[in-house]
Amino acid sequence: MAFESLADKLSAAFKKLKSKGKLNETDIKEAMREVKLALLEADVNYKVVKDFVKNVSERAVGQEVLESLTPAQQVIKIVNEELTALMGGQNARLVFPSKPPCIVLMCGLQGSGKTTHSAKLAKYFKGQGRRPLLVACDVYRPAAIEQLKIVGEKAGATVFEMGQGDPVKIASEGVKYAKDHGHDLVIIDTAGRLHIDEKLMEELKNIEKTVVPNEILLVVDAMTGQDAVNVADTFNKALPITGVILTKLDSDTRGGAAISVLQVTGKPIKFSGIGEKIDDLEPFHPERMASRILGMGDVLTLIEKAQDAVDEKEAAELAKKMKENSFDMNDLLDQLRQIRKMGSLRQIVSMLPGVGNKIDEMNLDDNQFTRIEAMITSMTKAERAKPSIINPSRKRRIAAGSGTEVQDVNRLLKQFEQMKQMMKKLGGGKKGKRRMRLPP
Ligand code: GDP
Numbered sequence: 001m002a003f004e005s006l007a008d009k010l011s012a013a014f015k016k017l018k019s020k021g022k023l024n025e026t027d028i029k030e031a032m033r034e035v036k037l038a039l040l041e042a043d044v045n046y047k048v049v050k051d052f053v054k055n056v057s058e059r060a061v062g063q064e065v066l067e068s069l070t071p072a073q074q075v076i077k078i079v080n081e082e083l084t085a086l087m088g089g090q091n092a093r094l095v096f097p098s099k100p101p102c103i104v105l106m107c108g109l110q111g112s113g114k115t116t117h118s119a120k121l122a123k124y125f126k127g128q129g130r131r132p133l134l135v136a137c138d139v140y141r142p143a144a145i146e147q148l149k150i151v152g153e154k155a156g157a158t159v160f161e162m163g164q165g166d167p168v169k170i171a172s173e174g175v176k177y178a179k180d181h182g183h184d185l186v187i188i189d190t191a192g193r194l195h196i197d198e199k200l201m202e203e204l205k206n207i208e209k210t211v212v213p214n215e216i217l218l219v220v221d222a223m224t225g226q227d228a229v230n231v232a233d234t235f236n237k238a239l240p241i242t243g244v245i246l247t248k249l250d251s252d253t254r255g256g257a258a259i260s261v262l263q264v265t266g267k268p269i270k271f272s273g274i275g276e277k278i279d280d281l282e283p284f285h286p287e288r289m290a291s292r293i294l295g296m297g298d299v300l301t302l303i304e305k306a307q308d309a310v311d312e313k314e315a316a317e318l319a320k321k322m323k324e325n326s327f328d329m330n331d332l333l334d335q336l337r338q339i340r341k342m343g344s345l346r347q348i349v350s351m352l353p354g355v356g357n358k359i360d361e362m363n364l365d366d367n368q369f370t371r372i373e374a375m376i377t378s379m380t381k382a383e384r385a386k387p388s389i390i391n392p393s394r395k396r397r398i399a400a401g402s403g404t405e406v407q408d409v410n411r412l413l414k415q416f417e418q419m420k421q422m423m424k425k426l427g428g429g430k431k432g433k434r435r436m437r438l439p440p
Helices: 004-018 025-041 046-060 071-086 114-126 142-155 167-180 198-211 226-238 256-265 286-293 299-309 312-324 329-341 345-349 356-361 366-377 381-385 392-402 406-428
Strands: 102-108 132-137 158-160 185-190 215-221 243-247 269-273 281-283
Touching: 004 025, 004 071, 004 286, 025 046, 025 071, 046 071, 046 256, 071 256, 071 286, 102 114, 102 198, 102 226, 114 132, 114 142, 114 185, 114 243, 114 269, 114 281, 132 142, 132 167, 142 158, 158 167, 167 185, 167 198, 185 198, 198 226, 215 226, 226 256, 243 256, 256 269, 299 329, 312 329, 329 366, 329 381, 329 406, 345 366, 366 392, 366 406, 392 406
Parallel strands: 102 185, 102 215, 132 158, 132 185, 215 243, 243 269
Antiparallel strands: 269 281
């Protein structure tokens, strides 16, 4: 994931501060030097780093820090606040006009993730009750229209296309189609080039003049580091972009673009792409991103993902089963499938506080889920309902059916039994005594 190395270096700098107890100006200066180097190495724009360190230092040598009982914590708090402010403070949302449809023009270089993110946005807003229409204006690569149709289908969104005609005409016909067919969101996928050139900009300007979009979202690839910010700067000077989608934040990028884009262009990042799948899109929340960079996790996003993945009715039923201790293998299978909907194990665990750079030491193998699913689906109905009937010959059959070993089946059965014991304790203990408590 992005920011691992940055989070690593920042946490090393703060660890030194924490070990000192009381701090003086020299300690803070030294820590700020390390923070500065860490940010520069993460590809954050030089000027942005300079201003950032200046702001943090000014606040950190103030009385509130030096006289505090926990000065290192105060410094971290200031870094957190200033990082959040750098990225815009709050999540910048898409602005929907009072009269639909909302027209979103997607632009960016080839390979930045435009087509993928057009579909991700369609799926995201469909989930919020909108009726998106995808419009195929990347007419130069025949495969692009096909690709949009494929991802559009995954998003469950209609794709409007007119083959390889004039992109300006296709865009305006697309908007007309949306109005005629009750689509309240039009997402126009445009062509990209390997480099910014006159022709690309001219075409985008012409589309912009013709359809007058409500949002012009620039898609930039976080993996290109400083270049991502330079590209954003150039596009921003040529077109009135309203926001940025920063893609490939799941990859091993140093992540500096996320911190610099707003400062350099004045335009906020509205969404981030965190994988190749259709659901791998997140609204960009500066405060949550800052927490991740500082290794504090991102519990709010985790909760949102859980809310999206979990059906409330099913959850209530599950709670009832846990209470009655009638939870069986079918329920476990449902649970696993819901967790998988939230993303890969790595994505989920990386949002937990304190995990930060330790994630690489963890053995997070999504195949374990696949193996467990395979084992449960190889069980008969009776076995799933009552795993205690699974004798050695049944175990051999389940292992053979799921491509696993008998010892894997044994492990699953043992873990299942432990889970049930645990649920029994939580659900059936004396009133009030064994309730789980939230930390104060
Ligand atoms: P376009 O040329 O701008 O339309 O780019 P595409 O949408 O075709 O994406 C280019 C490549 O990047 C494809 O292989 C995508 O699967 C991949 N991609 C797009 N977004 C992401 C992302 O957020 N994370 C990762 N890992 N890959 C992505």
